[in-house]
Each structure stands twice: as structure tokens, then as C-alpha cells.
Amino acid sequence: MRKTLTALATTVVFLLGMGVIVLASASAVRAQGLYGDPHFFVKRQLIWLALAIGMVFAVSRFDYHWWREMPECTIGFYVLVLIALVLVFVPGIGLKVNGSYRWLKFGPIRVQPSEFAKLLAVIAMSVWFDRIGWRAKQFWKGAVWPGIGLAIVAGLIIIESDFGATLVVMFVGGTLMFVAGTRLWYLLIFGVAALVPAAAMVAANPNRMERLMAWWAKRSGSTTTSPAAYHVEQALVAFKNGGPWGVGFNQSIQKYNYLPEAHTDFIFAIGGEEFGFRFSIVILLAFAIILVCGMLISMRAPDRLGRLLAFGMTLLLVFQAVFNIGVVTDCLPTKGLALPFISYGGTNLVAALFAVGTLFNVGRHIDVFDERMHTQVVKNASVQV
Secondary structure, eight states, rough: OOHHHHHHHHHHHHHHHHHHHHHHHHHHHHHHHSSSSSTTHHHHHHHHHHHHHHHHHHHHHHHHTTTHHHHHHHHHHHHHHHHHHHHHBBTTEEEETTEEEEEEEETEEEEEEHHHHHHHHHHHHHHHHHHHHHGGGHHIIIHHHHHHHHHHHHHHHHHHHHOOHHHHHHHHHHHHHHTOOOOOOHHHHHHHHHHHHHHHHHOOOOHHHHHHHHHHHTTOOOOOOOOHHHHHHHHHHHHHHHTTTTTTTOOOTTTTSSSSTTTTTTTHHHHHHHHHHHHHHHHHHHHHHHHHHHHHHHOOOOHHHHHHHHHHHHHHHHHHHHHHHEEEEEEEESOOOOOOTTTTHHHHHHHHHHHHHHHHHHHHHHHHHHHHHHHHHHHHHHOOO
């Protein structure tokens, strides 16, 4: 397991380093225009990174069994996240950005509660299904009650108008329910029931409908001049400019206000422009390594709670990465979602490293369990002799 944890740590450190390097270039133009300092966003990201690294060490040492043995911890976390999701609508505390209420503002610090809601989905589902055991196949305990808990969180997020975070919470929570033993038939029923209001909200929002129709027009072979396709078109231009080897560090053209959100949701395109196709491949391989390491930790976890936590945290990281890259490369409809470890965003960085810390936590318990089993085997052998 030590080799697995070493590979995981090395990969995460690599992604964090690449994130800082690409961010330094991608954010320079916007930072200069807004704050008169081309390094403004990088400085803030480094501060958050220092806090997030402390988070990794704290979470890796925190015994994950406490989530089960002290249910008040899980309940308290659930309540705190719900309160935070409600506070985004309170004037003076909540902050409206681009028409959405997604942020809490405490002086110069901005916090995005939906990032912690993603972690909550993994923790709450893991603890619940660990406690009910075989009863996961029952309708009420295995489907209705966890489904209601998940729906409350997702409902508050979707009211903020954050469809990306809602999708992550529902996908990760639903997948954990299936893995934990909830019958597929129950999940399909609830999935269809949730799809109807979600589709209605998308249809009622002109911007989202325009993005979806523009994406679908391309899939059907039609050409579109819709402004909703502008982000993706500029991202694809960045990849074409980069080619196999890239135009060189800090030489991006698209970051000069051609590509909106160049340092957040579409930072992958700037990396592809400056470092070429090799950058894209390396990033994909890095997240593939995280997937393999996370699954190995999950499969070897000493108990059901550890298996569910490791699986959920791995899925959380990899799903967001795949979705972000899919949007930037025009494989999926445009929807804002950060690329873990690389996109600018303090709360997202803390949440991603919280997930990594949980994987290390479970991994450490695997080593302890293996040592105990080895010691027991040696003792039994000596008694027999």
C-alpha cells in the first residue's frame, strides 16, 4: 500500500505544480486588468494551497471511523453545510456572481459552500450505508431516506443556479448508493423523478437552453453562430494554436481576453495552448493514476466505511476532472466546473485536498491492518510450533 500512496502523493504534487505554473500564465492578463498585479491570482492560490496542504495532513491523521462512532460529527457537518447553502442568499453575507448566488463573503475571503456539499455527499452516504449494512436493499432505508437527504442538499444548490455542482452531488451520491447496495430499480425511479424538475429548470433558463442547443447543433453537423458556443470555440482555437508541442510558457494568445474564464473553468485549454498536446495527455494520465490508486485503496480498505469513503472521494475527483475536460474539448455541453488541483479557486482546492487526505487516511489504516494480521499470523505459527 505504501507504493500506492507514494504514487498518489507524487501525482497530486505534480498536478498542483502544473496548476500553479499554468495559472501564473493564464491569469496574468485578467489580474493585471482588474488589480494591476499580474500575479494577484497566483498569490491568492498559493495562500489557499498552504492552507489546503495543512488540511491534507490533518485529514490524513483524523481517524475516519469517528464519522461512524461519533454520528454527531456527520450530523453537524450536514447541518453546517445546509446553513452555508442558505446563507448565500442573505444580503451582506452571500455574494452574487454572474447571476448566481454561490459564494459567502467574509472580508477579502470568498467561500463556495457547494464544494463542501460535494464532500458531504460522500461522507454522509458512506456513514449511512455503513450503519445500515444489508438493509441497503430495503426501499426505505436503502433508497428513500438517503435519497431525501441527498435531494435536500442538491435542491439548495440548484436554487443557487449551480447546475454543475448539483450534477456532481447527484452523480456521486447516486453511484455510492448503487455501490453500497441500493437496488438499481429504486435508483432509476428516483433518477427519472429528479430529471423532470431539472429539465424544467434548464428549459426555463434561456442561457442554459442556448448552450445546450448550440452543443447539440454541432453534434448534428450544423453550424452555429450562437454566442453560447463562444467559450468552447475559443478553447478549441487554443488547442489548435498549441498543436503537439505548444507555443511556449506565457505565450498564450487566447488568455488575452479571447477565452473567458481562462484561469478557472477553461484553464485546461490554456495549458494545451502553451504546452501542446503532450500537456493534455499527461494530465489525463495523472487523473488515471489517481483513479487506479483510489480504487486500490478502496478495494483493500479494512472495513465497509473505508471502502465507501475511498471510492466516493476518488469518484469525486475523477468525475469532476473528466467533466471539465469533456466541456473544454467540446465533448459535453458547456457547464462551469473546475479542474481539480489546477483551476483557480481556494474552496475547490481545499475540498480536493480534503478528498486526497481521506484517501491517505484509509490507506494508513490498511497498513496498520496488514501489520496486525501479519503479527497475528506469526503468533499463531509460533503457538503451533
